[in-house]
Amino acid sequence: MPSQTLREEILQLKAQRKAVILAHSYQLPEIQDIADFVGDSLGLARQAQQAECDCIVFCGVHFMAETAVILNPSKRVILPDADAACSLEQSCPAAELEQFLKDNAKLNYYVIAYVNCSIGVKALSDVIVTSGNARKIVAAAPSDRPILFVPDENLGSWTAKQCEREMTLWKGHCHVHQQFSQEQILNLREKYPHAKVVCHPECREITRLLADHICSTEQMIPYCRHSEAQQFIIVTEIGILHRLRKLVPEKEFIPIDALSCSCAQCDYMKLNTLEKLRNCLRDMSPEVKVDESLRLRAEAPLLRMLEQS
Numbered sequence: 001m002p003s004q005t006l007r008e009e010i011l012q013l014k015a016q017r018k019a020v021i022l023a024h025s026y027q028l029p030e031i032q033d034i035a036d037f038v039g040d041s042l043g044l045a046r047q048a049q050q051a052e053c054d055c056i057v058f059c060g061v062h063f064m065a066e067t068a069v070i071l072n073p074s075k076r077v078i079l080p081d082a083d084a085a086c087s088l089e090q091s092c093p094a095a096e097l098e099q100f101l102k103d104n105a106k107l108n109y110y111v112i113a114y115v116n117c118s119i120g121v122k123a124l125s126d127v128i129v130t131s132g133n134a135r136k137i138v139a140a141a142p143s144d145r146p147i148l149f150v151p152d153e154n155l156g157s158w159t160a161k162q163c164e165r166e167m168t169l170w171k172g173h174c175h176v177h178q179q180f181s182q183e184q185i186l187n188l189r190e191k192y193p194h195a196k197v198v199c200h201p202e203c204r205e206i207t208r209l210l211a212d213h214i215c216s217t218e219q220m221i222p223y224c225r226h227s228e229a230q231q232f233i234i235v236t237e238i239g240i241l242h243r244l245r246k247l248v249p250e251k252e253f254i255p256i257d258a259l260s261c262s263c264a265q266c267d268y269m270k271l272n273t274l275e276k277l278r279n280c281l282r283d284m285s286p287e288v289k290v291d292e293s294l295r296l297r298a299e300a301p302l303l304r305m306l307e308q309s
């Protein structure tokens with residue numbers, strides 16, 4: 001079906017359902033273009049909490065839609081593809097974290113969880129962070145308790161360094177950011193010697209060492225807009241390039257995979273298509289539902305994050 005017809009169908013269904021479409025910056029360009037709001041995990045969580053509608057359509061991955069339900073339980077939350085998972089979420093099963101906390105109960109860890117985790121992990125945590133606010137939240141953590149940071153070892157090590165705070169790090173990784181290499185950056189630097197390297201904190205430390213700037217996807221936009229540089233090597237998932245080119249059209253953005261065959265694409269994020277977006281609005285399915293007592297336990301650390309950021 002031509003995408004214009006699909007777009008019209010989606011807009012019609014959206015009005016009928018009194019729905020709001022939220023999309024992460026890693027979504028396909030055509031999904032970003034039809035969304036009411038595009039942003040990073042922090043911005044999307046805020047939008048989900050404040051959404052005044054009957055239904056939230058979450059174009060992202062499952063934990064993001066789940067976060068929307070936790071923060072705004074009176075709304076129905078649907079997503080185009082229920083299989084849109086996340087390797088970071090998978091790297092920290094709630095049962096494993098629970099066992100670890102039991103085994104180390106004496107330490108009385110203050111648990112800080114990156115939002116890329118399941119509702120079960122959130123429910124075991126004291127506070128949640130996103131890549132956009134991790135420094136602020138870690139800086140505000142109680143100084144008399146040891147910190148356990150889950151599940152992203154890379155975001156954890158970067159934040160620990162920024163805040164000069166020791167933390168025990170869970171060994172979880174995002175498979176997309178984990179594969180970016182120094183060699184890829186050095187090859188691009190040779191071709192674009194004046195370009196600034198902008199890197200997401202989910203990247204390995206060895207990669208981050210070559211960055212001119214490290215920040216969340218959303219923070220890349222003002223950085224690139226206000227920088228004197230004209231070209232930027234973007235070391236994160238390629239979806240953000242659409243947003244950068246749209247919002248900062250006068251500058252040039254080079255994806256990290258421009259010269260290599262390894263792809264900077266999150267296949268989970270790319271499971272969502274316009275067609276599946278139309279179908280989920282038409283069928284009101286798949287819908288995210290959560291257990292209420294678990295939701296209440298996961299809500300508290302999320303609210304703490306929103307208060308502190």
Ligand code: 13P
Nearest residue numbers: 040041130131132216217
């Ligand atoms: P941010 O949107 O917080 O920058 O995180 C990137 C990411 O990997 C989301 O899954």
Ligand code: SF4
Nearest residue numbers: 086087088174176266
């Ligand atoms: Fe998860 Fe990585 Fe995909 Fe983000 S890019 S959704 S962290 S697998």
